[in-house]
Amino acid sequence: MGHPLYFGYEHPWREFDRFLRESAGKGRLAVGIVFYLISAVAVGGALAAVLLKNLVHCALALTVAFLGLALLFLQLDAQFAGFAQILVYVGAVAILVVFAILLTRGSDLPKEGVFSKSWVVGLAIAAAVFAVLGWVVLQAGPWLPNETAVPAVTVNQIGQALMGRYVLPLEIVAVLLTAALLGAVIVAMHEKEGTKQ
Amino acid sequence: MTNPLTGYLLVAALLFAIGLAGALTRRNAILVLIGIELMLNAANLNLIAFWRYGPHPEMLTGMMFAIFSIAVAAAEAAVGLGLVISIYRHAKTTDVEQMNRMKG
Numbered sequence: 001m002g003h004p005l006y007f008g009y010e011h012p013w014r015e016f017d018r019f020l021r022e023s024a025g026k027g028r029l030a031v032g033i034v035f036y037l038i039s040a041v042a043v044g045g046a047l048a049a050v051l052l053k054n055l056v057h058c059a060l061a062l063t064v065a066f067l068g069l070a071l072l073f074l075q076l077d078a079q080f081a082g083f084a085q086i087l088v089y090v091g092a093v094a095i096l097v098v099f100a101i102l103l104t105r106g107s108d109l110p111k112e113g114v115f116s117k118s119w120v121v122g123l124a125i126a127a128a129v130f131a132v133l134g135w136v137v138l139q140a141g142p143w144l145p146n147e148t149a150v151p152a153v154t155v156n157q158i159g160q161a162l163m164g165r166y167v168l169p170l171e172i173v174a175v176l177l178t179a180a181l182l183g184a185v186i187v188a189m190h191e192k193e194g195t196k197q
Numbered sequence: 198m199t200n201p202l203t204g205y206l207l208v209a210a211l212l213f214a215i216g217l218a219g220a221l222t223r224r225n226a227i228l229v230l231i232g233i234e235l236m237l238n239a240a241n242l243n244l245i246a247f248w249r250y251g252p253h254p255e256m257l258t259g260m261m262f263a264i265f266s267i268a269v270a271a272a273e274a275a276v277g278l279g280l281v282i283s284i285y286r287h288a289k290t291t292d293v294e295q296m297n298r299m300k301g
Contacts, residue, residue, distance in 0.1 A: 032201075035201070035204060035205075039204075039208045042208065042212065043208065043211055043212065043215070046212050046215045046216065046235050047215055049219070049231055049235070050215055050216075050218060050219035050222075050223070050228070050231070050232065050235075055225060055227060055228070058228060058231065059231075062231050062234070062235075065212075065235065065238075066238065069212075069238050069241070069242060072205070072208070072242060072245075073241075073242075073245050076205070076245050076246060076248075076249040077249055078245045078248065078249065078260055078263070080260070080264070081241075081245055081260055081263050081264060081267075084264060084267055085238075085241075085267065088267050088268075088270075088271050089234075089238070089267075092271060093234065093270075093271060093274045096274055096275060096278050097227065097230075097231065097274075097278065099278070100227050100278040100281055100282060101227055103282050103285070104227070104281065104282060104285040104291045110224060110225075110292065112224075113224070114223060114224055114225065114228075115222050115223060115224065116222055116223065116224050116293070116294055117294070118222075119221075119222040121221075122217075122218060122220075122221025122222040123218055123221075123222060125217065125221060126214045126215070126217040126218035126221060126222075127214070127218075129213070129214055129217055130210055130211060130213070130214030133210035133213065133214070134207060134210050134211075137203060137206040137207055137210060138203070138207075141200055141203050144200050144202045144203060144206075144250070145202065145247075145250050145251045145252060146200045146201075146202060146250055147249075147250050147251065147252060147254070151248075151249065151254030151255065153254065153255065153257065153260070157255075157257065158257065158260070158261075161257050161261060162261070166261050166265075169261075169265055173265055173268045173269065176268075176269065176272055177268060177271070177272050179272075180272035180273075180275050180276050181272075181275060183276055183279070184275040184276050184278070184279035185279070187276070187279040187280055187283050188279040188282045188283055
């Protein structure tokens with residue numbers, strides 16, 4: 001019955017996926033081991049991006065965090081958003097960050113340390129925010145929506161929605177991106193104009 | 198934690214807190230921008246998770262919100278990093294604690 005290459009299973013990946021979904025339905029494994037692994041990648045990358053001393057290492061860790069988030073989007077059956085995340089963040093924003101680090105010689109370690117003088121206050125504020133958010137999420141648990149049906153959304157439907165219901169936001173985002181790109185170039189080239197005069 | 202949405206919301210809260218801590222405690226302006234990007238991504242994760250587990254996913258509301266948020270965040274990153282480069286050319290520093298003058 002099963003293919004010998006696949007250890008007797010017809011479609012090992014599909015079987016594994018079904019096992020995860022079934023165990024998620026039973027509440028035994030709340031969201032599945034894949035979710036924990038991907039979350040660990042995303043959170044670990046974010047922690048490394050914030051904590052590492054060398055800015056180039058920070059940019060690399062940030063890319064790992066973005067990749068983990070894209071995998072979380074794929075795990076949530078949002079394929080389009082996941083691949084948009086990979087294209088925009090892993091492809092473009094990470095490269096922009098690396099360019100900015102190299103143009104500002106940010107890889108030199110500062111003498112007075114990488115954390116500001118008031119880092120205790122900042123850490124306390126972040127911890128308080130996480131405590132409040134986590135408490136609210138855990139309290140709201142029973143009232144959160146829980147649709148088990150997998151949404152079957154095609155790129156065709158997303159395109160129809162972008163060109164129909166969401167056409168005005170799409171145009172505004174197009175204008176915003178054009179203005180932001182021109183603005184970024186003008187702001188970054190300002191010094192050159194000053195030397196010409 | 199029988200509801201998978203709770204797990205995603207907790208991960209998003211953790212990422213938001215990490216980003217906030219980075220934006221508030223680091224000296225380098227580029228790291229502050231990285232923290233802001235992490236916070237925006239945590240919000241996107243919330244939007245996608247609510248779209249997936251909420252009613253009527255075929256209306257695509259959360260997904261569209263996340264896609265527009267990604268586009269706006271890309272614009273923000275471009276302008277922010279352009280500003281950092283401009284300030285570095287002017288003041289020869291990217292330390293936010295030394296950027297204490299409005300006039301060059």
